[in-house]
Every structure is written in C-alpha cells, then in structure tokens.
Amino acid sequence: MRLADEVLDYYGDLFITLGIAAKARISFEQFLAAPEYHLSRVAPAPSPPAHRWWVWRWRALLPLLVAALAACAGEPAGPEGVARAFVDRYYTAADPGAAMPYTSGLARQKLEEQQRLAAETVAEPRARERDVDAALEAQQQAGEDRIFFTFLVTVRVGAVSLRKRVLVATGRQGGEWRVTNYRETDL
Numbered sequence: 111m112r113l114a115d116e117v118l119d120y121y122g123d124l125f126i127t128l129g130i131a132a133k134a135r136i137s138f139e140q141f142l143a144a145p146e147y148h149l150s151r152v153a154p155a156p157s158p159p160a161h162r163w164w165v166w167r168w169r170a171l172l173p174l175l176v177a178a179l180a181a182c183a184g185e186p187a188g189p190e191g192v193a194r195a196f197v198d199r200y201y202t203a204a205d206p207g208a209a210m211p212y213t214s215g216l217a218r219q220k221l222e223e224q225q226r227l228a229a230e231t232v233a234e235p236r237a238r239e240r241d242v243d244a245a246l247e248a249q250q251q252a253g254e255d256r257i258f259f260t261f262l263v264t265v266r267v268g269a270v271s272l273r274k275r276v277l278v279a280t281g282r283q284g285g286e287w288r289v290t291n292y293r294e295t296d297l
Contacts, residue, residue, distance in 0.1 A: 121145050128152065189280040190249065192287045193259040196278060200292075201263050202242040214288040217279075240267040247275070255282040256290075263294075273297040 125131065125141050133152040134141075141148050192212050200209035206221045206228070213221060248260040261276045279291040 118142075124149065189257040189282075189287045190246070190259065192289060193257075193261075193278045193280050194246070196289045196292070197244045197261050197263070197276065201244055201265070201276070204240070204242075209289075212289050214281075214283055214290055216291045217289045220292070240265055242266070244276075256280070262297075 121142060122138070124145075125138055128149075130136065130141055130148055130152055131138070134148055136148065196209050196212040196217075199205050199212070200221075206224050210218065210221050243264045245262050246259060247262050250258045250260075252258060257280050259278045259280065261278065263274045263276050265272045265274070273296070274294045275297055276292060276294045278289055280287050281290040282288075283290075
C-alpha cells in the first residue's frame with residue numbers, strides 16, 4: 111500500500127520531532143508499518159502541524175530521508191537477492207548500466223553490447239513509460255556455487271503487453287554472487 115504524500119509528510123514529521131527512532135529503537139519503515147501503535151507507545155496524541163511551513167519543510171527533506179534509507183539498504187545478499195536486483199534494474203527500471211554491477215562473464219558482455227547498440231540508436235521517449243511485473247517462478251541449484259532462477263516478466267507499454275520467461279544464472283565468484291548469464295524467451 112502506498113501512502114499519500116501528505117500522510118507520509120505527517121508521519122515523517124512525527125517520527126523526527128518526537129524522537130521515535132531513539133525511544134522505540136525502530137526504523138522509519140518499521141514505524142510506517144504500524145504508526146498508530148508506535149505513537150501510542152512513545153508519544154501523547156499529536157496535534158496536526160500548526161503552520162504550513164511544516165509541510166513545505168518535510169517536502170524538502172523527504173527526498174533526503176528516502177535517499178538515506180535507500181543507502182542503508184545495502185547490497186542484495188545471496189544469489190536470489192542478486193538475481194532479483196538484476197531483474198529489477200534491467201527489466202523494471204530498463205537500465206542496463208544499473209544492472210551491470212551484479213553481473214560478470216557472459217552476462218556482462220551482453221549488457222555491454224546492448225549499451226553499445228543503444229548508444230547508436232535514438233530511443234522513443236515513451237519507451238520508459240511502462241509498467242513491469244517480475245515474479246520469481248522457480249529456482250534450481252546446480253552445485254554449491256551455481257543457482258538458476260526463472261522469472262516471469264510482464265512488460266506493459268500502453269495497450270501492448272509482452273510476457274517473457276527469463277532464466278537468470280548466478281554463480282559465486284570470489285565469495286560474491288553474480289549473474290553470470292541470462293536468457294529470455296517470449297511467451
């Protein structure tokens with residue numbers, strides 16, 4: 111469930127001004143999961159902001175808070191985390207450059223070739239205006255250092271919908287998991 115910007119601003123204001131992180135020893139995400147519960151435990155019933163400048167202040171600070179929380183999330187752990195991060199950046203965000211850090215070997219070569227070809231073409235501006243769903247369908251272990259993941263990816267651009275089955279091969283290299291290859295099949 112996505113919270114409205116005004117509600118998120120209001121809860122962010124309460125979280126900071128009431129010092130809920132220190133009192134309850136929770137993160138902002140944990141607070142957002144059950145704000146009424148945490149407010150009832152650490153603070154009296156709050157009153158709404160008295161001045162409009164509170165709203166403008168939080169609208170200015172919210173992107174910084176979100177960026178700080180994203181930075182704290184860290185790198186994905188394990189083979190499934192790496193596979194999901196790759197699919198998220200490559201398919202959902204349509205950004206091969208952002209998917210590059212999760213790859214090695216043949217997967218990296220494919221992304222580099224795709225970036226080279228993309229640099230030679232002019233992209234349609236609406237191409238990034240799309241909705242993508244990616245769901246993990248299966249995983250298969252092939253030894254201790256290789257795991258294959260199958261994702262069902264649906265890409266919707268306007269009235270057009272494309273479905274793909276994506277096989278993502280991961281391997282452990284130097285103690286870190288990387289996507290070593292990927293192959294997609296149209297459904």
